[in-house]
Amino acid sequence: MKPSISKLALVTALVAASSPLVAQDSDTLREELAAMRAEMQAMAERVDALEAELDAAEAEASAASAQAEAATAAAQAARAEASAAIAADEAGDGTRTAFKGAPEVSTESGWSFKPRGRLQYDAGTIAAPDGTGIDTGFGSEARRARLGVSGDMPGGFGYKFEVDFAGNDIAVADAIVSYETGNTEFAVGQFNNFQSLEELTSSLHTSFIERAAFTDAFGFERRVGAGVTYAAGDVMVQAGGFSDNMEDLSNKNWSLDGRIVFHPEIGDTRLHLGGSVHYADLERGSQVRYRQRPLVHFTSDRLVNTGRFDAASEFGLGLEAAVIAGPFHAVAEGYWQMVEDPFGGPDAGFFGGYAEVGYFLTEGDSRGYKGGKFDRTKPENPVGEGGSGSVQVNLRYDRLDLNDGAIIGGTQDGYYASIVWKPTDYTALLANYGRLEYSDAAFATASGSRDYGVDVVAIRAQVDF
Structure with a gap:
């Protein structure tokens, strides 16, 4: 003071x-x-x-x-806290959450958990000649309605479980426990055995509403078994032993499957070359039947159909080739299915295959690929971020031949076009047109002809997480 x-x-x-x-x-x-x-x-x-x-x-x-x-x-x-x-998080005590269509919770100690699901709703029309008795006109269905979970556990273990609620039944899709060490992964449970690029590609990532005709006709499906996958560099080898689908057990059927893929990147181009082999030993007194719908699943009519016949075993051989170069892709497969006659008669042989090309009209978009199969397409400019999503157009020729010797199952030649719009990574709208030409069809026209054509138009709305 x-x-x-x-x-x-x-x-x-x-x-x-x-x-x-x-x-x-x-x-x-x-x-x-x-x-x-x-x-x-x-x-x-x-x-x-x-x-x-x-x-x-x-x-x-x-x-x-x-x-x-x-x-x-x-x-x-506060800084100290x-x-x-x-x-603590870096030491493995923290929990992290990422968003991949749905929340995925994981820890540094090796635990992870992610809910999974998909909904696919189809609608369309079928036009066939008069007098065949085929269910023509408008049809629709919930093609898939799945819920499940997947994740990892400490020590290299993983799990996946999905249930499908489409139709009138509840069916288990994937039910897998896996173990990964180095370049090798072992899997036990119900999953797709190692047949065909088209079959192993998820239904979420196909370029048409339904897969190629031979995959359904020859009974490709999930089966209970054990498998191993070795992937190093540009080479992947898969092999496994299987019984049957959960819904068809118990029986004495068993099968062995193997697949090898070479998938190098040459500059900006992805090349895929592969082959698969399948052998199934069937229980005594077994019968097989090969048949297929006209492109869409919401009809119960199979216009090519061998009917049931006796079989002791199946042997299948498949070849695969694909290329992805920026917005362009091309893919082709062929599959030969041989069936052994249990009574010493001549074996029956059938063929299915397809060739396809596709192109993205939107800049920067390309077809996804991962682990020896096609994977999720992620739009470069999705809706909600100032873009319009991805737009892809595709053309396909699809051949199925179920005629051999005394077995006349018919032939189906499909000429297909599709447009696929993906507003975001996890949503899609598909529109398909198919012209199917039949010879020796299972249904005759009013004049008795079994050689004719069928037109199909269908759309799909799809969301997954």
Whole structure:
């Protein structure tokens, strides 16, 4: 604080200064001295007020300084807590959540959990010649309605389980426990045995509403068994032993399957070359039947159909080739199915195959590929982020021949076109047109002809997570 001004010293100085005025009239002097005293009193009071204001300001400054010190201490404590949390997470104690169509929860210790699901709804029309008795006109169905979970466990283990609610039944799709070490993965449970690029590609990522005709006609499906996959560099080898689908157990059928794929990247181009082999030993007294619908699944009519016939075993051989170059892709497969006659008669042989080309009309988009099969297409400019999604057009020729010797199952030649719009990674709309030419069809026209054509138009709305 500043020192106070002495009132007495001021008065003494003023009196000394006024000594020359002693000779003046005493009344006048008294009046001037009184006025001066009043002014000095006012000045002293003002000084006291200023000193009080200064004391208050210093007190406020002290309080603000104390608050700032407290805030600094709190910030340092918060930083310490954040550093401890980061250290704990890096040590494997934290839980992380990512969004991949649905939340995926994982920990550094090796646990992960992700809900899975898909919904595919199809609708369309079938036009066939009069008199065949085929269910023509409009049709629709929930093609797939799946829910499930998948994830990893510590030690290299994984799991996947999905149930399909489409139709009138509840059916298990995948039910897998896996173990991965180095370049090798072992799997036990129900899953697709190793047949065909088209069959192993998820229904979420196919370029047409239904897969190539031979995959369904020859009974490709998930089976209970054990398999191993070895993948290193550009080579993948798969092999396994299987029984039958869960819904068809128990029986004595068993099969062995193997597949090899060479899939190098040459510049910006992906090349795929593969082959598969299948052998199934069938229980004594077994019969097989090969048949197929006209492109869409919502009809129960199979226009090519061998009917049931006796079989001791099946042997299948498949070849695969594909290329992905920017927006363009091409793919072709052939599959030969041989059936052994249990009574020593001639074996029956059938063929299915297809050739396809496709092109993205949207800039920057390309068909996905992963693990020896086609994978998810992710639009470069999805809807919701200022873009229009991806648009792909495709053409396919699909051949199925179920005639051999005394077995007349008919032939089906399909000429297909499709357009696929993916607004986002996890949504899609597909439109298909198919012209199918039949020879020796299972249904005859009113005139008795079994050689004719059928037109199919279909659409699909799809979402998954």
